[in-house]
Amino acid sequence: MAAMTGGGNRARPGEVSLAHRGVLFMDEMPEFPRPTLEALRQPLEAGQTTVSRAAAHITYPARFQLVAAMNPCRCGYLGDGARECGRAPRCGEDYQGKLSGPLLDRIDMVVEISPLTPRELSWAPPGEASSFVAARVAAARAIARARYGEDGASTNAEALGDLIVLAGEAKAFLEMAATKLRLSARGFVRAMRVGRSIADLAGIEEVQRGHIAEALGYRHKMPGRTALQGAG
Ligand SMILES: [Zn+2]
Incomplete structure (x- = not known):
């Protein structure tokens, strides 16, 4: 340890x-x-x-x-x-x-990856070049830095919850989903932060309901917890 x-x-x-x-x-x-x-x-x-x-x-x-x-x-x-x-x-x-x-x-994010078959391995089309992805991430991080200022949080992951502004509909959706999923207070804020990053990657100023739904989809589903299906 x-x-x-x-x-x-x-x-x-x-x-x-x-x-x-x-x-x-x-x-x-x-x-x-x-x-x-x-x-x-x-x-x-x-x-x-x-x-x-x-x-x-x-x-x-x-x-x-x-x-x-x-x-x-x-x-x-x-x-x-x-x-x-x-x-x-x-x-x-x-x-x-x-x-x-x-x-x-x-x-914050759990992603399941299924094994590829030999056929998929040899025939899969090439993915997006890493340099394109890196440029997108850099642009999103620049937006976040400008929002929090020089002395503020350096990433969305460090931002305080009250600095993350959700659209009214997104807020209502998160509150409803948090009850259904039995999110902890920590999980609630973390979902807001991930939603903020998804919106920044899309270049959208106010976090929308779709960004929150995507962020919640990345949270680990604990055995015995209700799935988000039908939550809205
Ligand atoms: Zn086994």
Whole structure:
């Protein structure tokens, strides 16, 4: 755990601080020990991490973008059309259960990717060039920076909720969906921020209902929670 968040016998910054202002990539996230995963909650929320020593507390900066990958179950075949998970659905429930609700609540976007068939791999048309995507992202970030000013938040992810203006219809939709999905207060604000980024990418000044719906579609569906289907 110290390697991740800092500390140890002679206090030193951990991976979350080494990734400050950059990306922390975790492959096969559920394979990390539970205490290490739970220790991510504080830096994900506060952008810093505090190490307690006998004599003092040491705080390290840790404002990073978390990118994590995982299989849907331990054997990796759950939901795969070509092969079958022999222990479904337990295999997936046990594996996905290693990520706690409070940790998932701090992850804004969950995207499921199905494996490609050999035919798709060889015949898929080339996607959009990364340079085009990068230019779009840079333009959206410039809009956000101009909105918050030099001393304000540097990204939508850091913006306070009251700085994110939703169209009346979008606000009503989010409130209704939040009740249906049993969103936490944190999830509510995070959905607003993601919606803000989607609107910025589209070059639209006021966050619309469609942007909020898309943002909510990226939130992890916890087992037992109501899906958004029919929410509007
Ligand atoms: Zn499996």
